[in-house]
Structures are given as C-alpha cells and as structure tokens.
Amino acid sequence: MSTSSLVAPPMLSPQRLAVSLMFLANGFVVGSWAPKIPEFAARLQLDESELGLMIMCFGIGSLCAMPAVGAMISREGSRRLMLLVASATVPCLLLVTLAPSIWTAALALFLMGGMIGGMDVAMNANAVEVEKRQGRAIMSSCHGFWSLGGVAGAALGGVLIELYGVQLHAVIACLLTAAALAIAWPRALADPPHREVPGTEGSLVTAPRPGLFAAGATVWLTGIICLIVMTPEGAILDWGALYLRQELGADPALSGLAFGAFSAAMALMRFLGDLVRDRFGAVRTFRVSAVLAMIGLTMAGLAQTPQMAILGFAIAGLGFANTVPIAFSAAGNLPGLPQGLAISVVTFMGYSGILFAPSVIGFIAEHTGFAAIYLALPVFVIMPLVFSGLMRHADRQKA
Structure with a gap:
C-alpha cells in the first residue's frame, strides 16, 4: 500500500x-x-x-x-x-x-x-x-x-x-x-453512467431497466421510512403555529417560533451529523435520532405551555435532522439498483409526506385537536425504528 x-x-x-x-x-x-x-x-x-x-x-x-x-x-x-x-x-x-x-x-x-x-x-x-x-x-x-x-x-x-x-x-x-x-x-x-451497480457481494451487476416499478421492495421500504420521518416536518411547518395559538394561547410572535425552533435545531444538527455518523455508524445514529424525535413530538403534544411545546419542537428538529440524510445515503448504496432510481423513489415518497400529509392532518385535527396529532406522530416513527437496520447501507461508502 x-x-x-x-x-x-x-x-x-x-x-x-x-x-x-x-x-x-x-x-x-x-x-x-x-x-x-x-x-x-x-x-x-x-x-x-x-x-x-x-x-x-x-x-x-x-x-x-x-x-x-x-x-x-x-x-x-x-x-x-x-x-x-x-x-x-x-x-x-x-x-x-x-x-x-x-x-x-x-x-x-x-x-x-x-x-x-x-x-x-x-x-x-x-x-x-x-x-x-x-x-x-x-x-x-x-x-x-x-x-x-x-x-x-x-x-x-x-x-x-x-x-x-x-x-x-x-x-x-x-x-x-x-x-x-x-x-x-x-x-x-x-x-459515469450507472449501467452497472454493486451486487450484494460487491461484484458489479447490470442495472435494471430504469423506472419506478423496477425498484425492489427494499427501496420502497426505505421510501416509506423517508415518508414517515418527513411528514412531521410538514405537520410542524403548516400547523405548529396554529397549535400554539389555538390550543396553548400563544401570541403571534411566540407562535412563529414553532417551526423556527424546529428548523434552527435541524440546521444546527445537520452540520454536526456527519461527524456523529462517522463516529457511531449510520444505524446507531438513525436509531438515536428517531428516539430523540419521538421524545420531542411527545413533549410538544403533552405541553401545557407554548414554551414547552417550542422546546419539544426543537428537540424533534434535532432528532429528525439526520434521519432523512441517512435514508438518502442508504438508498444511494442499495445493492443491485442504480442510485438515481433508488434516490428518486425515496425523494418522491418523502416529499409526498411534506406536500400532502398536512392536508390530511388538518382534516383530522378538526375532530381531534392538534395535541392529539403530535402525540400520534411518534407512534408512526416506530416503523422506521423497527426497520432501521436498512440504514446500514449508508455506511457502504466506507468499504
């Protein structure tokens, strides 16, 4: 060497x-x-x-x-x-x-x-x-x-x-x-064009014909994980301020901090996330991040004051910060698939959560209130935790 x-x-x-x-x-x-x-x-x-x-x-x-x-x-x-x-x-x-x-x-x-x-x-x-x-x-x-x-x-x-x-x-x-x-x-x-892709044992195999339906179950499962962890971002962006004002009595200035605290914490943690992932590995980082996000959302849903809800949203931002980047890296390293195809599936499904889930959430919140929504979202994050072993593919670039 x-x-x-x-x-x-x-x-x-x-x-x-x-x-x-x-x-x-x-x-x-x-x-x-x-x-x-x-x-x-x-x-x-x-x-x-x-x-x-x-x-x-x-x-x-x-x-x-x-x-x-x-x-x-x-x-x-x-x-x-x-x-x-x-x-x-x-x-x-x-x-x-x-x-x-x-x-x-x-x-x-x-x-x-x-x-x-x-x-x-x-x-x-x-x-x-x-x-x-x-x-x-x-x-x-x-x-x-x-x-x-x-x-x-x-x-x-x-x-x-x-x-x-x-x-x-x-x-x-x-x-x-x-x-x-x-x-x-x-x-x-x-x-180069990705006409050949890594197989499961590291050998090169011919890439499948490009197209959404050429993707295997693993990439679709990774996409579902991405959809679940991106949905809370849309829920906080569109409904966080309204939750603080209507249910916790916040003034307009304070209610604006719902998404502000979430996004600021997310941005900060993303700049630290690569060092954390290199130190502890993608799977462990993803799991700890998901648990942290669940804690933050639960705090926000149980909050009795606007300040406590804002703190919960900030903690959720710290947690969700690295889940999506790790999922994207994992998709780009899935064996037997060209990374462009895999990443397009994951981004398609993930951004569907941000774009369309808030509309469904708004309809449900009319009957349940927003506190119940923020308490329900952590339950859905259990699924990404269960399948977090898929995130091991994000570490393949070190091989």
Missing part, C-alpha cells in the same frame, strides 16, 4: 464544495419564493383556495420530475443531470414573478417545482458519489446547506422586496443562483 493511499481526503474537497453549493442554491431558490407569495397572490387576485392550488402546482411539478431525473441519472450520471437541471432552475423565479395570468403562473410554478425536484434527486445522487470517493459521510451537512440556503433566501428576499420590489429581487436572486452554479460547475464530481 502506498503512502498516498493512507492520506485521508480533505474535509472540503472541490467536489464536496460543488455539491454543497448545489444544495445551498436549491434551498436559496425555495427560500426566495416564500416572501414573494403575498405579492404573487395579490397581483393575480387569488383567494386562499386558489393560492393553495397554485402552490400545489409546484409540488406536482416536483413529484413528476423526480422519477424522470432518477431514470436519466442511470444513463447519464449524476453530474450532467445536476448541472443541466440547475441551469434550468436559474431563471425560474423570474418567470414566476413575470407571469401575467393565472394559467401562465401555474405553468411557471409547475416548471419551477419540476426543476427544484429534479435538481434535488441529482444533487443527492452526486452527494452519494462524493461520499463514496471520500470514504466519509457528507450527506447531513449537504442538507444543512440546503437549510442555510432556505433561511438566506427568505431573509434576503424580504429585505430586497422591501427595498427594490419583486422584479429586481427576482433578478438578484437569479444572479446569485447563477454565481453558485458557476463556482460549482468545474468542480462537480464526474461520475
């Missing part, structure tokens, strides 16, 4: 920087959209139900693009798809801003959702490749950069809209996204 082979790759290699910038840019575009929503609704004279349908166009676009991009990754490799879809993402925010009618706005949102969703699959697949090349976990910090981009996009967007209006804000946001892409482009890890 040569001396050079004993030298660990740098913590922030050019390839890791590139994929981290892609996560940052993706989150930045999504975060930049959030402060535009009030003006968007007012300009097109949308009521709440019409605005909800518009936002659903974004989600449907994402879910349509994810399996298509996953199939193309198996033929073209993740780098080419990541950079191509990221390039198409750059002007999307401006297209939404300039859309003159309801129909063109719906089409623009569908397109933006498709590009964001497709980019999500490609950059997660590329992150798995970087993990394999470097022999260490990076997925949690990549998702941390996504959270950081979302916060930056929302915060900067609010200021720019106030100072310069929505159109100039969109131009600036597009230019910043393009700058991140320009920095990442020459540094992104080039991976």
Whole structure:
C-alpha cells in the first residue's frame, strides 16, 4: 500500500464544495419564493383556495420530475443531470414573478417545482458519489446547506422586496443562483453512467431497466421510512403555529417560533451529523435520532405551555435532522439498483409526506385537536425504528 493511499481526503474537497453549493442554491431558490407569495397572490387576485392550488402546482411539478431525473441519472450520471437541471432552475423565479395570468403562473410554478425536484434527486445522487470517493459521510451537512440556503433566501428576499420590489429581487436572486452554479460547475464530481451497480457481494451487476416499478421492495421500504420521518416536518411547518395559538394561547410572535425552533435545531444538527455518523455508524445514529424525535413530538403534544411545546419542537428538529440524510445515503448504496432510481423513489415518497400529509392532518385535527396529532406522530416513527437496520447501507461508502 502506498503512502498516498493512507492520506485521508480533505474535509472540503472541490467536489464536496460543488455539491454543497448545489444544495445551498436549491434551498436559496425555495427560500426566495416564500416572501414573494403575498405579492404573487395579490397581483393575480387569488383567494386562499386558489393560492393553495397554485402552490400545489409546484409540488406536482416536483413529484413528476423526480422519477424522470432518477431514470436519466442511470444513463447519464449524476453530474450532467445536476448541472443541466440547475441551469434550468436559474431563471425560474423570474418567470414566476413575470407571469401575467393565472394559467401562465401555474405553468411557471409547475416548471419551477419540476426543476427544484429534479435538481434535488441529482444533487443527492452526486452527494452519494462524493461520499463514496471520500470514504466519509457528507450527506447531513449537504442538507444543512440546503437549510442555510432556505433561511438566506427568505431573509434576503424580504429585505430586497422591501427595498427594490419583486422584479429586481427576482433578478438578484437569479444572479446569485447563477454565481453558485458557476463556482460549482468545474468542480462537480464526474461520475459515469450507472449501467452497472454493486451486487450484494460487491461484484458489479447490470442495472435494471430504469423506472419506478423496477425498484425492489427494499427501496420502497426505505421510501416509506423517508415518508414517515418527513411528514412531521410538514405537520410542524403548516400547523405548529396554529397549535400554539389555538390550543396553548400563544401570541403571534411566540407562535412563529414553532417551526423556527424546529428548523434552527435541524440546521444546527445537520452540520454536526456527519461527524456523529462517522463516529457511531449510520444505524446507531438513525436509531438515536428517531428516539430523540419521538421524545420531542411527545413533549410538544403533552405541553401545557407554548414554551414547552417550542422546546419539544426543537428537540424533534434535532432528532429528525439526520434521519432523512441517512435514508438518502442508504438508498444511494442499495445493492443491485442504480442510485438515481433508488434516490428518486425515496425523494418522491418523502416529499409526498411534506406536500400532502398536512392536508390530511388538518382534516383530522378538526375532530381531534392538534395535541392529539403530535402525540400520534411518534407512534408512526416506530416503523422506521423497527426497520432501521436498512440504514446500514449508508455506511457502504466506507468499504
């Protein structure tokens, strides 16, 4: 063995920087959209139900693009798809801003959702490749950069809209996204098409024909795990503030901390998650994280004061922070499947939980209250705990 082979790759290699910038840019575009929503609704004279349908166009676009991009990754490799879809993402925010009618706005949102969703699959697949090349976990910090981009996009967007209006804000946001892409482009890890994939014993086998129904039971089970651990994020995002106000008597300022505490704790833990996973392994990290999330949700559901519920949401954020990145890494390393296909299934199912579960939760909460919802969610997390052994595949990049 040569001396050079004993030298660990740098913590922030050019390839890791590139994929981290892609996560940052993706989150930045999504975060930049959030402060535009009030003006968007007012300009097109949308009521709440019409605005909800518009936002659903974004989600449907994402879910349509994810399996298509996953199939193309198996033929073209993740780098080419990541950079191509990221390039198409750059002007999307401006297209939404300039859309003159309801129909063109719906089409623009569908397109933006498709590009964001497709980019999500490609950059997660590329992150798995970087993990394999470097022999260490990076997925949690990549998702941390996504959270950081979302916060930056929302915060900067609010200021720019106030100072310069929505159109100039969109131009600036597009230019910043393009700058991140320009920095990442020459540094992104080039991976070959995934026509051959690792078998169960490490040998190469021919990849199955790309497509959602080519995926085996293991990847679908991993997708169900991802759906379950991502659903509480949507439940807290959409209903946490209302729970604090209606059932715990919080004022508007305090109620806003429901998702704020959850997302801040999640972002913090994601930047620490790779070190934790490298130290203790993916399975143990996933199990402890899931138990921590269950404790946090239970605290929130049993809370008698807004402050206790906020603390519970923060603890849940610490727990859920690393469950999704570990599940994505596991999907990208499943034997006998091209990682683009596997990751597209997992992202499709996971984001379905964020997009559609809150609507079901809202209907149920009309009859049970939100406290019962937050007490029920930990029960569903038992299933990911039972099947947490699947997360061992996330550690295959160390082999």
